[in-house]
Amino acid sequence: MEIPSVDVFLEYYEGIRDRTRRVVTRIPDEHMDWRPAPGRFSFADLVRHVAAIERYMFAENVAGRPSSYPGHGPELADGPDAVRAYFEARHAEAMEIFRGLDADALRRKCGTPAGVTLTTWKWLRAMVEHEVHHRGQLYLMLGLIGASAPPMFGLTSEQVRENSVADSPAGPADPTTTHQEEASR
Numbered sequence: 001m002e003i004p005s006v007d008v009f010l011e012y013y014e015g016i017r018d019r020t021r022r023v024v025t026r027i028p029d030e031h032m033d034w035r036p037a038p039g040r041f042s043f044a045d046l047v048r049h050v051a052a053i054e055r056y057m058f059a060e061n062v063a064g065r066p067s068s069y070p071g072h073g074p075e076l077a078d079g080p081d082a083v084r085a086y087f088e089a090r091h092a093e094a095m096e097i098f099r100g101l102d103a104d105a106l107r108r109k110c111g112t113p114a115g116v117t118l119t120t121w122k123w124l125r126a127m128v129e130h131e132v133h134h135r136g137q138l139y140l141m142l143g144l145i146g147a148s149a150p151p152m153f154g155l156t157s158e159q160v161r162e163n164s165v166a167d168s169p170a171g172p173a174d175p176t177t178t179h180q181e182e183a184s185r
Contacts, residue, residue, distance in 0.1 A: 003121035029080040055090035058127040059097040
């Protein structure tokens with residue numbers, strides 16, 4: 001996916017962030033520092049990491065500056081409310097930087113902390129992949145503690161199946177018939 005304009009990207013990215021935000025709001029306060037194993041990221045670490053990487057690596061790099069990533073530790077924000085506030089504040093700062101990009105900036109090269117130079121729109125695309133990766137971890141961790149996670153696009157997998165056509169060895173009986181209609185026959 002090529003990013004043709006900053007406005008198109010920002011609209012797309014806000015949708016990505018809204019889905020991540022819904023997951024972050026489901027983290028129970030009492031589990032914010034829970035981690036699945038010693039030495040692994042806690043919920044708070046992941047939320048701080050996504051926020052700090054967006055602001056201090058990706059946003060800095062696309063603005064033509066080197067990364068200033070401060071890590072993901074509790075010195076950045078400690079406690080559930082502070083962690084969520086940090087997540088929102090760093091996003092607002094990054095979005096301000098992204099809004100300052102124009103079409104030429106999207107096509108320019110930017111440097112990464114790995115010493116790689118690549119097209120700015122590709123680095124922004126990598127940022128989205130990075131966030132989605134960590135959102136998946138948050139979903140998994142919510143499941144491990146028995147907390148409910150929000151459906152990504154409005155329906156759970158069970159609801160999608162319920163609203164799908166009935167399966168048979170020969171395939172769907174009638175593609176216009178819903179699972180509920182099939183069950184009532």
